[in-house]
Amino acid sequence: MDYEPVIGLETHVQLRTQSKMWCGCANAFGAPPNTHVCPVCLGLPGVLPVANDAALRLTVLTGLLLRCEIPPRAKFDRKNYFYPDMPKNYQLTQYDQPSAMGGYVEFEFQGRIERVRLTRIHLEEDVGKSFHFDRHSGVDFNRAGVPLLEIVSEPDLTSAEMAYAYLNALKDILIYGGVSDCDMEKGMVRCDVNVSVRPAGSRGLGAKIELKNLNSFSGVRQALEHEISRQIKVLNRGGALVQSTRRWDEVLGVTEEMRTKEDAHDYRYFPDPDLMPLEPTEAWLAEVREGVVELPLARKQRFMHDYQLPAADAQSFVDDPTLGDYFERIARGAANAKAVANWVINDLRARLADSGWGLHDLKFEPRGILELVGLVERGQLSHKLAQEVFAQMFRTGRSPAAIVKERRLAQVSDTAALEAFCDQALAAHPGPVNDYRSGKTAALNFLKGQVMKLSQGKANPALVGEILERKLREPTPSSS
């Protein structure tokens, strides 16, 4: 029988704040253990947590970016469990009244725009980090209390590849919105995956298996590929699947059972008595709304539409937003935005990479690129020489017109001058001339090259081609 996977993701994302969720300890990665801790995040008795305003704003901003509904009221609950990564023995989270409900993520996948619905987004606190030794474990609470979003998707994903594309799209959106740096190396994004399989085309859902311990997107993809085929194998052998939690072992590339439904955790959620509910006011929401930015997919579509760019160029400007902004400043006034994009993506980006400069280090005015494009378009400068002019612009900051004038690089379109170069080239190379006349038309390119050389690259190549062809077709050979 054919089976199809049904996948939902719970994505945890650390918010980009200065301080932690409930206290003033720094939200920073990589400090020596237990140096960003205080009585609040160590869960010492008698402390009072107070919510970080910036974290609340970033949470609601995420909700707005992902087209969620922002409920009039949200609150925090205690999720009780015994595990040394939380010194309080509970984690603060939003249980039944989260800060954002519904919404969706749209992304390109296999040539189509897919929409994955979201169930909810809630704000919670990250937990400490454990280190395991032979006979004991060690805990670092620097991470405990860092504001953490949980973005829960509906089971709308249908393959490991699609889950991978969804995660990347979500990450790009969060980076665009300045919600999170999403640095995977620093563990800022982590995933839990719910996956089941069902007979292809059927409506019901199979036994839901949760996969834990996924800290990279490629890990999610690999774990899903493995788990989907494992579930199908079990069913094909006539076995049954039970709701359970499994751990992904990255080294062995397998999932292994952690616990089944019978010993599922009983977290005994209850409202935290120390924390007051959140009731966003219109004024506060309006402030948060100012942070809503154009999403990566919308930006790509706009660049393709407004500037008639191919998808790959538009994607370059999505991947590098500051380069895209720079392009837009120039391209708004350009007759040929595609040519501007070529200069920015190919030449400018290469020189920036070579020099280690940023866009703010550029010496030339942005409109310099526009001038350069104009010179080439009007046939006043060959593309090859334009690259030299660009190199000099980049080094000195001078305008293309000034460089062309000073170096006498202007393209020669004066027919009389070009005729003379052509005659000279034809006279010097009787072999290729005869080749052309006996039908080997490729010889034309060689002769064209000679004319370009004679003109020091300044001849207008299109005109040269025309003149050469005309001369070669003349009945009397001009070479004698």
Add this chain to the structure above:
Amino acid sequence: MHGTLRQPTSNPFQLVEPTVAKKDFDVSYVAHLARLELASAEAESLGRQLGQVLAYMAKLEELDVAQVEPTAHAVPLANVTRPDEIRPSLSNADALRNAPASNDGLFVVPKIVE
């Protein structure tokens, strides 16, 4: 109370159904959740006492609260926040001062297995 009155949302308290009478809950399960080890005599007497507490609390059932919004707070306060500013943390030595065991700046705990 704040806001308009609404229907109560689903009850997140999973521990004990409010209607539970004396014997309908599992003392050993509750003890396990609290990581308490009870001798059978203790389980028996604590179970009886808890049952009495619950029976007493069940009196609240007599009230019609259908129109009352569930709330965890008696004060009508919302949106209590602080600005996102870094404040000094404890030194590592102070942070670990009460720890029964520590090593290399870490709190040392019995080996964790999940």
